[in-house]
Amino acid sequence: MSQATRWAIPDGLPEKMFIDGQWVASASGRMIDTIDPATGRVIGRFPDANTDDVDRAVAGARKALGGEWRATTPTMRGRILARTAALIREDAERLAYIETLESGKPIREARGDIETAAGYFEYYAGIADKLQGDSIPLGPDFMSFTLHEPVGVTAHIIPWNFPLVTTARGAGPALAAGCTAVIKPAEQTSLTSLILADILHQAGLPAGVCNVITGYGADAGASLTAHPDVSHVTFTGSVPTGKTVMKTAADHVASVTLELGGKSPLVVLADADLDAAVEGTLKAIYLNAGQVCSAGSRLVVERSVHAAMMERLVPASEALALGHGLDDAQLGPLISAEQLKKVADYVDGARARSVSVATGGHIGEVTDMEDGFFYTPTILDQVSADEKVVQEEIFGPVLCVQVVDSPEQAIAVANGTDFGLVAGIYTRDINRALEFARDVDSGQVFINQFFAGGIATPFGGTKQSGFGREKGLAAMASYYRVKCITTRLT
Numbered sequence: 001m002s003q004a005t006r007w008a009i010p011d012g013l014p015e016k017m018f019i020d021g022q023w024v025a026s027a028s029g030r031m032i033d034t035i036d037p038a039t040g041r042v043i044g045r046f047p048d049a050n051t052d053d054v055d056r057a058v059a060g061a062r063k064a065l066g067g068e069w070r071a072t073t074p075t076m077r078g079r080i081l082a083r084t085a086a087l088i089r090e091d092a093e094r095l096a097y098i099e100t101l102e103s104g105k106p107i108r109e110a111r112g113d114i115e116t117a118a119g120y121f122e123y124y125a126g127i128a129d130k131l132q133g134d135s136i137p138l139g140p141d142f143m144s145f146t147l148h149e150p151v152g153v154t155a156h157i158i159p160w161n162f163p164l165v166t167t168a169r170g171a172g173p174a175l176a177a178g179c180t181a182v183i184k185p186a187e188q189t190s191l192t193s194l195i196l197a198d199i200l201h202q203a204g205l206p207a208g209v210c211n212v213i214t215g216y217g218a219d220a221g222a223s224l225t226a227h228p229d230v231s232h233v234t235f236t237g238s239v240p241t242g243k244t245v246m247k248t249a250a251d252h253v254a255s256v257t258l259e260l261g262g263k264s265p266l267v268v269l270a271d272a273d274l275d276a277a278v279e280g281t282l283k284a285i286y287l288n289a290g291q292v293c294s295a296g297s298r299l300v301v302e303r304s305v306h307a308a309m310m311e312r313l314v315p316a317s318e319a320l321a322l323g324h325g326l327d328d329a330q331l332g333p334l335i336s337a338e339q340l341k342k343v344a345d346y347v348d349g350a351r352a353r354s355v356s357v358a359t360g361g362h363i364g365e366v367t368d369m370e371d372g373f374f375y376t377p378t379i380l381d382q383v384s385a386d387e388k389v390v391q392e393e394i395f396g397p398v399l400c401v402q403v404v405d406s407p408e409q410a411i412a413v414a415n416g417t418d419f420g421l422v423a424g425i426y427t428r429d430i431n432r433a434l435e436f437a438r439d440v441d442s443g444q445v446f447i448n449q450f451f452a453g454g455i456a457t458p459f460g461g462t463k464q465s466g467f468g469r470e471k472g473l474a475a476m477a478s479y480y481r482v483k484c485i486t487t488r489l490t
């Protein structure tokens with residue numbers, strides 16, 4: 001059996017999109033093929049939505065906002081979200097399989113993502129009936145209080161690196177707050193978001209409350225963010241597209257949450273537990289083959305432990321097996337030929353400028369998967385601060401090592417890019433760690449465990465990494481607005 005067809009395509013994959021409680025084709029009738037990035041095989045297809053489809057979805061969301069969803073009590077909203085979490089868990093193995101087939105990520109990572117997606121609905125289910133306002137003391141002649149109202153129809157533009165989990169991260173708080181939603185998953189990975197539409201429907205969500213439209217960014221995505229009835233746009237993706245989304249939303253004064261890229265530092269000080277630092281670095285750069293907005297893609301290491309870190313990181317990187325996500329390889333393929341070329345061009349460019357390639361640095365070859373988009377785990381050593389590969393997001397398994405001579409210099413180097421998403425530090429000196437946390441310009445700081453945190457911890461960026469916060473209670477602020485009511489007592 002050829003490798004490409006060794007993995008069965010599950011029955012019953014969605015081929016339509018979900019608008020106003022109905023499964024529908026696109027107005028144009030056009031479809032988009034979706035592929036397995038490990039083999040290049042077409043595994044499914046979904047509609048290519050245009051402005052007409054977007055109009056229908058937003059109209060459905062608007063109708064539901066003022067209609068059935070408005071009439072649904074907060075307790076019932078929470079119950080529907082809790083049921084959604086339970087249904088995701090019941091279907092977890094199938095969802096993980098499909099997520100891996102379409103995104104290429106190792107199945108154990110996909111399983112983790114599906115559980116996290118369920119976790120978002122569970123977490124926000126608990127908030128739906130606890131959003132409450134204030135009373136403001138103005139003296140005996142007045143009464144003043146605030147209401148938390150849903151902002152309205154929300155748009156969610158989703159990237160391909162964490163398909164279901166990013167959808168859940170936005171839809172969970174939006175629906176909990178009483179908003180309605182139109183979700184546009186990435187054109188590379190739409191299947192699990194479409195299945196989520198079905199799950200939400202089974203959980204009892206009224207028609208029109210959550211719509212999933214599939215299509216390309218420049219067409220469906222742009223029409224959605226431009227729609228005058230959309231009140232808030234939650235966008236996760238690249239910096240240039242984020243800027244376009246923000247400008248488009250400005251034309252109709254919609255608010256935006258922008259979760260953009262990063263070039264996040266992982267600092268290792270001389271006194272660090274090197275075992276923990278090595279383990280953390282490997283996870284920081286090789287999770288999802290480095291296609292992670294919060295990847296730790298710069299290792300900022302004190303000179304006295306640089307050699308010891310490299311002695312461990314290089315063989316550990318070389319030992320990682322590339323392969324199909326459904327074989328639970330340690331590293332899967334990149335998402336597309338385009339992404340593979342982008343990563344290869346960055347590394348080839350650095351090599352041509354005499355940057356030292358300590359390991360990797362070439363296209364990955366996997367037996368019988370010649371059409372897959374594999375790239376080898378790569379470490380670029382002692383890279384100077386102004387190098388392009390240090391300054392720009394590569395979005396692949398490429399670690400840049402920057403050597404520093406003091407903890408103070410580590411902070412300066414950590415802050416030395418246009419991004420500010422996450423920053424990690426490994427040290428046994430808690431005071432140094434907290435000084436770093438105070439002085440580093442980023443939305444999250446991880447001390448002694450990269451990616452520490454989870455559903456409940458607020459997440460978002462500074463500088464070009466964007467603004468607004470997702471996850472945790474902080475995410476709710478995007479989805480309600482405060483109305484203040486003041487009455488004079490006569």
Ligand code: NAI
Pocket residue numbers: 157158159160161184185186187215216217218220221222223225236237238239241242244245259260261262292293339342393394395
């Ligand atoms: P992208 O930012 O263009 O796409 C992300 C989402 O935005 C997709 O759903 C896409 O259809 C949509 N989109 C594209 N153009 C749009 C527009 N004009 N209006 C509204 N929505 C639009 O990212 P792309 O092209 O997939 O990848 C390019 C690079 O972006 C990657 O190489 C990577 O460096 C970075 N990236 C960063 C992500 C992150 O999580 N920070 C996620 C995905 C990509």
Ligand code: MG
Pocket residue numbers: 217241
């Ligand atoms: Mg793009």
